[in-house]
Every structure is written in structure tokens, then in C-alpha cells.
Amino acid sequence: MGCDGGTIPKRHELVKGPKKVEKVDKDAELVAQWNYCTLSQEILRRPIVACELGRLYNKDAVIEFLLDKSAEKALGKAASHIKSIKNVTELRLSDNPAWEGDRGNTKGDKHDDLQRARFICPVVGLEMNGRHRFCFLRCCGCVFSERALKEIKAEVCHTCGTPFQEDDITVLNGTKEDVETLKRRMEERRVRAKLEKKTKKTKVTESVSKPGVTEECPGPSKMKAGRPEETDSKEKKTTSAPKGAATSGSSSGKAGKPACAAPKRSIADSEESETYKSIFTTHSSAKRSKEESAHWVTHTSYCF
Structure with missing residues (x-):
């Protein structure tokens, strides 16, 4: 059997076999990972942030993702582990002086090198x-190449001088094994933070519920009366005064004076402070001599 042109079809043209696996272009994949946002698929622009798994995002896209309360979110799986803005770190990137950007090929007569990067390592220059x-430090956000951290071993950041630990180093766009290790670290870190919050809450509740705290601080009634010893002495004197009056009344036998009436106490004889006694006219500071006191006759012009 032949076609109109006399050609004979072959077997692979008539029988459909299994589909071939499409190979992903590695160069295109690298460009997508390092030049575009994982969440919004837009070109990365400052401020650029990275999550705890080492993926790159635009900070605006992360904020919009967190504010969006709808059930169906576009590309939500890529950022499902981001619960708040504290789960991402803003990166401090060093610009590449050899990168021209979109200005290099305005006329269209040049070849755009997609492998030319916008940022470089500030230590080695890669x-x-x-x-x-490449990796970044969670404590400060500075970005370095892994070669720089291995060759120049230090416990302090090379650019800002912030001390860091091995747990703070996060690989950017790592392999599946790197992502698994970073995910395990992230889960351990979050569990540790929850336990710390619980311990802080229990300490606060214990300090509030202690009964001795309320007894240590005196109430307002005790503070107004002054010292507690003085109040006790005053109460004893007032209780002892009516008994003395009753005995004196019975011995004298004078009628008209009630036996239960307490004698009047002068404030000058009381045990109050001098500042309190100075309020009254019976205090020595209120008394004036005859020379200090003015005469009742006024010397105005209308009196003569």
C-alpha cells in the first residue's frame, strides 16, 4: 500500500509507541532557578529573600502570598512551609560589575549570555x-559561595562580622538531599521554639499565682496610717483612756460627768510627726510673740 505519491509508510509512522521522556534543558532550568521568583515566576528584584529550604523569592510576592486568605493559591505548594514573614531572610547580595542587564543588547545585534549572573561572591568572585x-547565613543574610566558606574557615561573617554557627548556613537551590536536611533542621527549629514559648508561659503563670507576692507588698490602708507600730500604740492608748476616766469619776463622785466619756487629747502631746502637728494652731510654730503680732488699730487715712 502506498500513498498518493507512491511512497511506502514505515512501521513507526503507523504504530504509535510509548512517548519519549522529554529531557529538561539544564541551562534553562538554572536560569529559572537563579533569575526568577519561585512563587510569582517573575524576575528577581530587590529586596530578595530566601526561605529555610534555600529557595529564592521576591519579598513582595511573599507578603502577597501571606495576605491572601483564599483557599486556592497559585503555586502555593512552593511556599506552603512559609507561615510568616519571620520564616524568610532578606539577602545581602553583591552586584556583578560585568553584568550589563537589559542595556547590553538594545539594538538586537548581540548575543544575550543567560549564564552571566547579576550577583557574585564577595570573597572569591564566583x-x-x-x-x-552558594549559601547564605540565616543570622545576617550575607551570601557567599561554598568554596569561600571552606577555604577561609571562620566563625564570623566575612563581610559584616556577625558570629554564626553551622546550623545558620543554608544552601541556595540545593539538591534533593540538601533540601531534605534543611527540612529536618527547619522542623527541629520550630519544635524547639514552641517548647521555649511553653516554658516562658508556665514561668509567668507561676510567678503570678504565688501567694507570697501579695503579702509582701503592703496595702493602701497600712501605707496611709504610717508605721504599723504607731497604729498599734494609738489603739492601745485609746482603749486604756476610758478605763482611767471611769475610775477617776467614781472616786471623785461628781455628778453630771459621764463615766464613759474619754478626756480630750491635745495634738501636741500625741506621737504624730512634727509636720503633721504644724498644721494646727496649737503648734509652737503657730504661736507668735507680742512684738510679732500686729495691733488691732489700723493706721489708714479714713480712720482719723
């Missing part, structure tokens, strides 16, 4: 294009 492994 370009951050996916050919070399």
Missing part, C-alpha cells in the same frame, strides 16, 4: 549562576 554552590 558568579551566582548555578554552576557553583
